Amino acid sequence: MPKAARKADKSAPVSEPGKRSRPTVVPNPPEKLAKLTTEQELFAYQQMLLIRRFEERAGQMYGMGLIGGFCHLYIGQEAVVIGMQMAIEDGDQVITGYRDHGHMLACGMDPKGVMAELTGRSSGYSQGKGGSMHMFSREKNFFGGHGIVAAQVPLGTGLAFANHYRKNGRVCLTYFGDGAANQGQVYESFNMAELWKLPVIYVIENNRYAMGTSVARSSAQTDFSKRGASFNIPGEQVDGMDVRAVKAAADKAVAWCRAGKGPYILEMLTYRYRGHSMSDPAKYRTREEVNKIREESDPIEMSRARILEAGLLDEDELKKIEKNVRDTVTQAAEFAQAGPEPDPAELWTDIYR
Numbered sequence: 001m002p003k004a005a006r007k008a009d010k011s012a013p014v015s016e017p018g019k020r021s022r023p024t025v026v027p028n029p030p031e032k033l034a035k036l037t038t039e040q041e042l043f044a045y046q047q048m049l050l051i052r053r054f055e056e057r058a059g060q061m062y063g064m065g066l067i068g069g070f071c072h073l074y075i076g077q078e079a080v081v082i083g084m085q086m087a088i089e090d091g092d093q094v095i096t097g098y099r100d101h102g103h104m105l106a107c108g109m110d111p112k113g114v115m116a117e118l119t120g121r122s123s124g125y126s127q128g129k130g131g132s133m134h135m136f137s138r139e140k141n142f143f144g145g146h147g148i149v150a151a152q153v154p155l156g157t158g159l160a161f162a163n164h165y166r167k168n169g170r171v172c173l174t175y176f177g178d179g180a181a182n183q184g185q186v187y188e189s190f191n192m193a194e195l196w197k198l199p200v201i202y203v204i205e206n207n208r209y210a211m212g213t214s215v216a217r218s219s220a221q222t223d224f225s226k227r228g229a230s231f232n233i234p235g236e237q238v239d240g241m242d243v244r245a246v247k248a249a250a251d252k253a254v255a256w257c258r259a260g261k262g263p264y265i266l267e268m269l270t271y272r273y274r275g276h277s278m279s280d281p282a283k284y285r286t287r288e289e290v291n292k293i294r295e296e297s298d299p300i301e302m303s304r305a306r307i308l309e310a311g312l313l314d315e316d317e318l319k320k321i322e323k324n325v326r327d328t329v330t331q332a333a334e335f336a337q338a339g340p341e342p343d344p345a346e347l348w349t350d351i352y353r
Helices: 003-008 039-063 077-086 103-107 111-118 152-166 184-195 243-258 287-297 300-309 315-337 344-347
Strands: 092-096 174-176 200-206 235-239 262-267
Touching: 039 077, 039 103, 039 111, 039 300, 039 315, 077 103, 077 200, 077 243, 077 300, 092 152, 103 111, 111 315, 152 174, 152 184, 152 200, 184 200, 200 243, 235 243, 243 262, 287 300, 300 315
Parallel strands: 092 174, 174 200, 200 262, 235 262
Antiparallel strands: none
């Protein structure tokens, strides 16, 4: 990894494929875990690994000056978006904030198009004009990527209102973080969603630090699953580092929404290994804290350990998955760097004037 990229984030090194540590975290009780089929377990592992390797490459390219602007990496939080995505159906919608690359990949967006947008190329999902925080795919029902903190929450609520109005049985996953949870528009959205029984799941990705301040110092109520109590919205805290726990909670919340019972809050207890963005050295926490989470609770390593223990695949077969994922990411990076930048005339298209 280039020195510039490492300097931007000293909190944790890029994971090394040959260096493995088995998790020692106390397991979730069985009733909190989804029973994944072999196909689902392998799918979850491959998808989480794709996000991890994609984000690592994005971090490298940012350090090399190939990606401009802001770049917020999703490394460490992969189980949240994959577990949630495994619980929804085609036609359901997803909307999130600016830490969004993982959500795009989970929705099935092409890694080439995502990386091309990160590097500002015309072949990107927003024709090179949106960058890291502003990509969309109507085809995949991914409604962004939003740079303004909590701006996506009323928009996601609006998507749920459209589903309710059309009686189409669709559910909207609206993601936001522990920092955004303190914004006023969140509670206006909660009130409207419960009042009209809208099919929206508010997924609070609590990675403990918002931009760089611990939730203990910034939030009077640190149990974010209770944030909807005054609106009669049920909530649940979930181990966001275990894809099985995420899927189990997601299945329950999706069923609640499809039954017309209104919104549901899922607080995902997760952790980001990198700084808030690539410009954040993350000095507000220790390397020991980050390494402890990686060693005990890494979602990909836990999935890998289960696959080996159950005999679903052996080491050689897992190496093949790793190689295929790395090849996919390499192809995305090469595609992005080879593509043209937008024509200057495009500066005035796709905007309100």
